Amino acid sequence: MKNRIPRIYIDKNVKTHEKIILNLANTHYITNVLRMNIEEKLEVFNNTNYVFLSKIIEIKKKIATIIVLNKEKKNIESPLSIHLGLAVSKNEKMNFAIQKCIELGVNTITPIFSKHCNIHRNKKNILKKMLYWKNIIVSACQQCKRNIIPKINNVEDINFWMIQSNKNETKIVLNPKSSITLNQLPKQNSCIRLLVGCEGGLSSLEMQTVIKHEFIPIKLGPRILRTETAAIAAVTALQMKFGDLLI
Structure with a gap:
């Protein structure tokens, strides 16, 4: 060997x-x-x-x-482009979610502030976190043999992030109350914008607004998942259905 x-x-x-x-x-x-x-x-x-x-x-x-x-x-990038909007959670959970989603092939991550984020929005603290998250991304690529470094955007408010998209994107938000599953999405998808809320989920108003902006509410299963688990599970399922993860 x-x-x-x-x-x-x-x-x-x-x-x-x-x-x-x-x-x-x-x-x-x-x-x-x-x-x-x-x-x-x-x-x-x-x-x-x-x-x-x-x-x-x-x-x-x-x-x-x-x-x-x-x-x-050596091009091992997935044919599926995923832009993950990930609500900011506490250090270890956020770090873990970023690391694993990069290993699974996410192309872009935008940390999101939503109503139930229990994180101080101190500018100096956020800048420090951004540098740390960038290092996590490089380390993840180093480990999983990705050669293109995924992008991490500056932290954005959910109301600003949800209105940004391009015509080719299929927009998805995780919602345990939905009756729609990933299998009900159109078969041809090469570009996904995925929104994952924080531990307390999105507020009812945020969820209503996100859906008004044409995000499809998706239910992953009967169990309520932690933020980091939900992000990893959703990205895994998307890569299996539309990307390059093998079943």
């Missing part, structure tokens, strides 16, 4: 035979976390559909240098 080659993300153009000095975070990861040494190989991805096989050629004073050996095109 082949040993798995470690992966790192580099936010720059990469060329074959180029020498690259890694930043402190990547150097720390390969030297202190992975305990890699000179001559060992790793894979670089850079938000393109290419991966670059590279080799460590120098480690000196907390700085590592690699050389790019070759590049290979």
Whole structure:
């Protein structure tokens, strides 16, 4: 069995035979976390559909240098584009939902403020969270071998987010009171806008307004799911029906 080659993300153009000095975070990861040494190989991805096989050629004073050996095109993106509007929940739950939804193929995430969000809307605190969520997304891509980094938008109020869409999107909101299931959606869907509420759900007024903006209320099943579970379950079901998850 082949040993798995470690992966790192580099936010720059990469060329074959180029020498690259890694930043402190990547150097720390390969030297202190992975305990890699000179001559060992790793894979670089850079938000393109290419991966670059590279080799460590120098480690000196907390700085590592690699050389790019070759590049290979690898597109593992789902044919289904999902824009997830995810109500902001407490740290661990939000972090977990973002990580797993990225692994499942979500393309865009917009954190949403709704009435029942029990989160302080402090601007400084939100900016800190945004940086952390971006790092979670990169780490998730590093682990699941996605090469295109999904986008995370700034936090938006639900009333602003719900009115934004394009003509090609099928708009869905999770609603345990609905009688409509995913199987009742049209068979051809390549672009989904999915709204998942917080632990207390959307308020009755929010749900009414969302439905007025042509979101289809969808019931996942008989049980009431936690926010993070609902998001993961919905994305999984959508990928199985319209995307590339295999049954």
